[in-house]
Amino acid sequence: MQRSNARSRSNINSDMVDPPEVQTSPGNHRSSPSTAAKPKSKRTKSIIFVIVACVTIALGLLFIGYSILRSGRNRRVSLHYSVIIDGGSSGTRVHVFGYRIESGKPVFDFGEENYASLKLSPGLSAYADNPEGVSESVTELVEFAKKRVHKGKLKKSDIRLMATAGMRLLELPVQEQILDVTRRVLRSSGFDFRDEWASVISGSDEGVYAWVVANHALGSLGGEPLKTTGIVELGGASAQVTFVSTELVPSEFSRTLAYGNVSYNLYSHSFLDFGQDAAQEKLSESLYNSAANSTGEGIVPDPCIPKGYILETNLQKDLPGFLADKGKFTATLQAAGNFSECRSAAFAMLQEEKGKCTYKRCSIGSIFTPNLQGSFLATENFFHTSKFFGLGEKEWLSEMILAGKRFCGEEWSKLKVKYPTFKDENLLRYCFSSAYIISMLHDSLGVALDDERIKYASKAGEEDIPLDWALGAFILNTATATFDYSGKSRKILDLSNVAKYKI
Numbered sequence: 474m475q476r477s478n479a480r481s482r483s484n485i486n487s488d489m490v491d492p493p494e495v496q497t498s499p500g501n502h503r504s505s506p507s508t509a510a511k512p513k514s515k516r517t518k519s520i521i522f523v524i525v526a527c528v529t530i531a532l533g534l535l536f537i538g539y540s541i542l543r544s545g546r547n548r549r550v551s552l553h554y555s556v557i558i559d560g561g562s563s564g565t566r567v568h569v570f571g572y573r574i575e576s577g578k579p580v581f582d583f584g585e586e587n588y589a590s591l592k593l594s595p596g597l598s599a600y601a602d603n604p605e606g607v608s609e610s611v612t613e614l615v616e617f618a619k620k621r622v623h624k625g626k627l628k629k630s631d632i633r634l635m636a637t638a639g640m641r642l643l644e645l646p647v648q649e650q651i652l653d654v655t656r657r658v659l660r661s662s663g664f665d666f667r668d669e670w671a672s673v674i675s676g677s678d679e680g681v682y683a684w685v686v687a688n689h690a691l692g693s694l695g696g697e698p699l700k701t702t703g704i705v706e707l708g709g710a711s712a713q714v715t716f717v718s719t720e721l722v723p724s725e726f727s728r729t730l731a732y733g734n735v736s737y738n739l740y741s742h743s744f745l746d747f748g749q750d751a752a753q754e755k756l757s758e759s760l761y762n763s764a765a766n767s768t769g770e771g772i773v774p775d776p777c778i779p780k781g782y783i784l785e786t787n788l789q790k791d792l793p794g795f796l797a798d799k800g801k802f803t804a805t806l807q808a809a810g811n812f813s814e815c816r817s818a819a820f821a822m823l824q825e826e827k828g829k830c831t832y833k834r835c836s837i838g839s840i841f842t843p844n845l846q847g848s849f850l851a852t853e854n855f856f857h858t859s860k861f862f863g864l865g866e867k868e869w870l871s872e873m874i875l876a877g878k879r880f881c882g883e884e885w886s887k888l889k890v891k892y893p894t895f896k897d898e899n900l901l902r903y904c905f906s907s908a909y910i911i912s913m914l915h916d917s918l919g920v921a922l923d924d925e926r927i928k929y930a931s932k933a934g935e936e937d938i939p940l941d942w943a944l945g946a947f948i949l950n951t952a953t954a955t956f957d958y959s960g961k962s963r964k965i966l967d968l969s970n971v972a973k974y975k976i
């Protein structure tokens with residue numbers, strides 16, 4: 474009986490199996506069953522080994538993938554969420570924060586998996602004539618947030634809309650119309666929402682929130698009051714100054730914050746209409762008014778606009794606000810870029826209301842400001858313009874003057890060649906911005922040009938935390954603070970149960 478040379482796999486075990494057959498070419502070799510069997514079983518064995526190895530690797534990868542997904546899912550499930558919509562003048566942005574509670578304390582980690590944000594322009598205040606139009610952008614921001622919150626957590630995750638200077642500049646009834654539209658959208662968002670959580674926050678609240686996130690990021694929150702870092706912020710419509718002052722501060726500028734057993738006596742004020750964009754509009758308006766009052770026609774030189782920029786044709790396009798209303802003036806504005814003249818025009822504007830000052834010292838308008846004490850971070854437009862000019866860390870204010878003189882004095886056509894990727898409306902701002910920054914920080918607030926205590930920044934601390942006031946508001950919210958968002962009360966805020974960042 475022909476002996477079959479196929480073997481049944483079931484009775485093979487390792488010491489019975491001959492080495493696998495090595496066949497050089499099919500059919501023309503006679504080889505003994507053992508040698509004939511050897512190459513085949515050897516090859517079979519290695520095929521089995523490879524299959525087993527592949528299956529093991531595949532199972533291992535599946536298990537790793539599953540545990541990553543599961544841990545990611547667990548992490549998301551174990552996370553608490555909070556959402557803040559910042560209604561700024563130049564845009565509305567949503568911030569989605571994930572955080573854990575460990576031994577009863579919130580643990581924040583603003584790494585990308587626990588923090589996401591999206592900005593939409595224009596800001597809420599651009600809908601003054603059409604409040605209903607706000608619903609579309611707020612809905613888009615809510616949808617962005619919902620994609621980042623575990624759906625089982627929506628109901629337990631609070632959502633707040635906190636509007637700033639852009640809205641503060643609108644009439645109250647218009648503010649309310651816009652807020653009512655946002656409330657309608659937020660009510661049906663699926664998040665935890667109460668009508669009073671959509672509001673226009675006070676400028677001093679905005680400054681305090683920015684101070685909280687800066688000192689939280691720097692690890693100085695809870696430490697010596699005089700070792701904390703102050704904030705000077707140049708927004709679009711407003712500018713904030715917030716820091717610990719040892720001077721006696723009139724109650725309308727004073728905020729008290731308690732962290733553990735440390736109480737911080739803060740000076741906090743928001744200079745409404747002194748944000749960069751609002752200030753540039755105001756300056757151009759005052760130039761026109763002075764010209765219109767004198768001759769009512771002719772040329773109005775604007776030292777804050779680089780020479781050669783043709784305003785007539787671009788008025789509608791690049792200079793928003795009142796300037797776009799060309800019909801209003803018979804005089805024609807002429808770009809006459811000159812840093813020093815722009816700086817003195819900006820300084821004159823900052824000092825305009827000084828005559829109404831009823832305090833011992835008013836550095837800007839008729840508003841009390843104590844002498845700046847300690848170190849400061851200069852944020853938003855202070856940062857954007859310094860970064861644009863590539864200023865160093867040290868003596869950046871002196872460098873700002875040199876850079877501003879060069880930029881303001883340059884022909885617009887040459888600037889366009891030098892900065893080909895910049896849109897006109899952005900490039901146009903840097904002459905005014907550099908002059909305004911010097912007239913505010915040095916000429917008005919008295920910061921020395923070589924003062925190394927003040928640095929420009931957009932992030933802080935080892936975790937590079939964004940210096941966005943919304944993060945400070947989130948930290949206070951989660952600290953189950955008794956902080957009164959209306960900003961009217963001077964309640965003591967207990968931040969003692971706020972844990973440090975998770976590293």
Ligand SMILES: Nc1nc2c(ncn2[C@@H]2O[C@H](COP(=O)(O)OP(=O)(O)OP(=O)(O)O)[C@@H](O)[C@H]2O)c(=O)[nH]1
Nearest residue numbers: 561562563564637638639708709710711748853857
């Ligand atoms: N140069 C430059 N400016 C920027 C950039 N991003 C924002 N800004 C300006 O920085 C300023 C402040 O930024 P935001 O805080 O977003 O402004 P906002 O919140 O709309 O303004 P406020 O309502 O006054 O707070 C505005 O004047 C913006 O135009 C940027 O990338 N480059």
Ligand SMILES: [Ca+2]
Nearest residue numbers: 561637708709
């Ligand atoms: Ca802002």
